Amino acid sequence: MAILLFFTGHWYLSLFGQTFYLHRYAAHKMFTMSPFWEKFWYIYSWVTQGSSYLNARAYAILHRMHHAYSDTEKDPHTPHFFKEVFSMMWHTRKVYNGVLHGTAEVEEKFLKGYPTYPAVDRIADSWMSRLFFAGLYIAFYVVFAQYWWMYLLLPVHFLMGPVHGAIVNWAGHKYGYRNFNEKDQSKNTLIFDFLMLGELFQNNHHHAGARPNFAAKWWEIDPVYPIIKLMNRIGIIKLVPIKSTGR
Ligand SMILES: [Zn+2]
Numbered sequence: 001m002a003i004l005l006f007f008t009g010h011w012y013l014s015l016f017g018q019t020f021y022l023h024r025y026a027a028h029k030m031f032t033m034s035p036f037w038e039k040f041w042y043i044y045s046w047v048t049q050g051s052s053y054l055n056a057r058a059y060a061i062l063h064r065m066h067h068a069y070s071d072t073e074k075d076p077h078t079p080h081f082f083k084e085v086f087s088m089m090w091h092t093r094k095v096y097n098g099v100l101h102g103t104a105e106v107e108e109k110f111l112k113g114y115p116t117y118p119a120v121d122r123i124a125d126s127w128m129s130r131l132f133f134a135g136l137y138i139a140f141y142v143v144f145a146q147y148w149w150m151y152l153l154l155p156v157h158f159l160m161g162p163v164h165g166a167i168v169n170w171a172g173h174k175y176g177y178r179n180f181n182e183k184d185q186s187k188n189t190l191i192f193d194f195l196m197l198g199e200l201f202q203n204n205h206h207h208a209g210a211r212p213n214f215a216a217k218w219w220e221i222d223p224v225y226p227i228i229k230l231m232n233r234i235g236i237i238k239l240v241p242i243k244s245t246g247r
């Protein structure tokens with residue numbers, strides 16, 4: 001029971017940081033927030049991603065490349081050039097590291113407009129922090145795991161951020177239905193996306209990249225959108241008005 005709670009908690013808290021902060025805020029600027037909240041969510045994404053911490057600037061740049069070159073050779077993570085998901089993940093890792101360490105050339109149009117917090121990165125992106133979090137996950141399992149097979153879940157904790165990315169990028173451009181005839185291979189994999197918090201509405205999202213609600217039809221559910229609306233109402237964020245809304 002404790003393991004199930006820990007796994008589910010880690011899954012959703014980390015995924016929320018990715019979809020709300022890294023994706024919808026850092027990469028797409030769907031809403032604005034004060035410097036305080038920007039720092040708050042930056043630290044939140046470090047703590048919840050823990051050992052698999054992803055830098056917001058590199059995430060935003062990679063993601064903007066994904067939209068600009070979706071399912072072509074310049075896309076950092078299309079499933080259509082790889083036989084299985086691990087080689088796609090490895091390729092994405094190479095592009096990510098190149099952008100993060102400044103060894104890859106980044107087009108001007110992808111730069112600017114993402115949060116940076118070098119003081120946090122110095123710790124969050126260090127081996128010390130990654131090993132500390134990995135040690136915490138292991139300690140939790142040592143204390144609470146009742147069966148040996150539960151330890152098989154540990155690699156998911158270690159790689160939580162990239163695991164979420166791989167599921168979305170692989171399934172969301174390969175399996176499901178399409179509402180819009182986009183040039184890429186994007187699909188909507190689920191109609192009620194509680195598993196990936198709306199991220200699996202890839203076809204809807206590629207059609208209208210600035211729209212904070214990833215659901216497009218009345219029968220589709222993006223569970224993060226009501227939370228975004230609530231945060232907008234209570235003043236944590238401010239939604240950026242978009243044309244042709246349908247909000
Ligand atoms: Zn996509």
Ligand SMILES: [Zn+2]
Pocket residue numbers: 023027028063067205209
């Ligand atoms: Zn996007």
